[in-house]
Amino acid sequence: MTDDVVVLRYGHRPGRDDRMTTHVGLTARALGADRVVLPDNAGQSAETIRDITDRFGGPFAVELRDDQRAYTRNWEGTVVHLTMYGERVQDVETDIRADSVDVDAPLLVVVGGEKVPFDFYEEADYNVGVTNQPHSEVAGLAVFLDRLFEGAELEREWEDADRVVLPQATGKKVVDPAEAAAEAGERGEDDDGGD
Amino acid sequence: MTDDVVVLRYGHRPGRDDRMTTHVGLTARALGADRVVLPDNAGQSAETIRDITDRFGGPFAVELRDDQRAYTRNWEGTVVHLTMYGERVQDVETDIRADSVDVDAPLLVVVGGEKVPFDFYEEADYNVGVTNQPHSEVAGLAVFLDRLFEGAELEREWEDADRVVLPQATGKKVVDPAEAAAEAGERGEDDDGGD
Numbered sequence: 240m241t242d243d244v245v246v247l248r249y250g251h252r253p254g255r256d257d258r259m260t261t262h263v264g265l266t267a268r269a270l271g272a273d274r275v276v277l278p279d280n281a282g283q284s285a286e287t288i289r290d291i292t293d294r295f296g297g298p299f300a301v302e303l304r305d306d307q308r309a310y311t312r313n314w315e316g317t318v319v320h321l322t323m324y325g326e327r328v329q330d331v332e333t334d335i336r337a338d339s340v341d342v343d344a345p346l347l348v349v350v351g352g353e354k355v356p357f358d359f360y361e362e363a364d365y366n367v368g369v370t371n372q373p374h375s376e377v378a379g380l381a382v383f384l385d386r387l388f389e390g391a392e393l394e395r396e397w398e399d400a401d402r403v404v405l406p407q408a409t410g411k412k413v414v415d416p417a418e419a420a421a422e423a424g425e426r427g428e429d430d431d432g433g434d
Numbered sequence: 435m436t437d438d439v440v441v442l443r444y445g446h447r448p449g450r451d452d453r454m455t456t457h458v459g460l461t462a463r464a465l466g467a468d469r470v471v472l473p474d475n476a477g478q479s480a481e482t483i484r485d486i487t488d489r490f491g492g493p494f495a496v497e498l499r500d501d502q503r504a505y506t507r508n509w510e511g512t513v514v515h516l517t518m519y520g521e522r523v524q525d526v527e528t529d530i531r532a533d534s535v536d537v538d539a540p541l542l543v544v545v546g547g548e549k550v551p552f553d554f555y556e557e558a559d560y561n562v563g564v565t566n567q568p569h570s571e572v573a574g575l576a577v578f579l580d581r582l583f584e585g586a587e588l589e590r591e592w593e594d595a596d597r598v599v600l601p602q603a604t605g606k607k608v609v610d611p612a613e614a615a616a617e618a619g620e621r622g623e624d625d626d627g628g629d
Contacts, residue, residue, distance in 0.1 A: 262570035269569035324606040329588050360604050371599035374464035375457035381573035382580045393524050404566035411519040
């Protein structure tokens with residue numbers, strides 16, 4: 240994966256927002272973004288996300304910055320700001336895809352926490368609402384990414400994982416990557432056709 | 435909407451989990467579920483979700499219960515348990531839809547918080563992973579519901595709202611329901627063809 244889709248979290252109150260910011264980062268990773276940019280006071284969330292990446296694989300980058308506004312203003316590519324006040328995701332997702340992932344051009348997805356300054360509304364190429372209802376920035380990000388990638392993110396393979404969860408109808412199965420590869424081979428999922 | 439799709443939250447630590455539980459409930463509401471069942475110690479989250487429903491519309495019900503296990507065991511309909519250890523959502527969503535929304539049969543979606551007892555894995559008709567990666571129960575619920583309803587939930591109309599957010603390319607526009615109806619009429623969205 241190239242560093243094409245970046246999620247930027249605006250706003251973080253240490254302690255109070257740790258879990259939400261961590262969930263924003265983990266959702267970005269799990270659903271196909273290449274990198275998350277967090278406020279520089281969100282070091283604890285950054286550590287958790289890096290730890291998950293070390294164990295479950297990457298590539299996925301976590302960056303701490305204190306210049307969220309300038310970073311967004313200077314972004315060379317499309318900027319999407321997720322907000323319940325924005326245009327309906329179902330109306331704009333095709334245009335956003337055509338501007339970004341369809342042509343391998345960079346996309347910045349801004350996810351607000353607390354009050355988002357009006358700058359972000361103005362700097363965004365698209366203000367996008369996943370419904371125009373109040374719910375959760377994590378939920379909005381998740382639905383946005385799944386629609387952006389049209390589900391392809393669910394097929395992603397992870398590199399340098401210590402462990403792999405194998406999907407089970409009931410129960411939990413966690414193996415090391417070599418075992419996972421062997422099971423995939425037995426199911427005929429090898430590309431080289433060998434056995 | 436009938437009371438067909440119910441989201442059940444298992445586990446809640448007052449204080450620490452308030453925001454996550456609130457986000458589970460608000461996501462359930464915004465993305466097409468009919469009701470959320472919360473643990474009985476999650477009264478503060480219930481209050482927030484009811485307040486949002488009063489202001490932004492319904493119908494959507496919030497229930498507090500202390501019998502999550504029995505409730506799940508006695509559910510007359512399909513039970514889906516969202517877990518990173520489960521089968522891949524992209525592999526089972528068609529079957530789940532065929533068992534539930536396609537035939538107007540009830541569906542219970544169990545969303546875990548802390549350690550989920552093995553009962554839930556066994557009682558579930560489907561254990562489902564929105565990726566087999568650790569991320570967020572809110573993100574998993576959001577993607578699951580959007581896929582279950584195939585995006586139709588985004589077109590939902592809300593009853594008895596005090597206010598309506600109108601989608602905007604830039605900025606915020608919040609109106610009362612009469613104004614929203616008038617704007618829809620001007621855009622020719624009236625079903626009766628009148629003006």
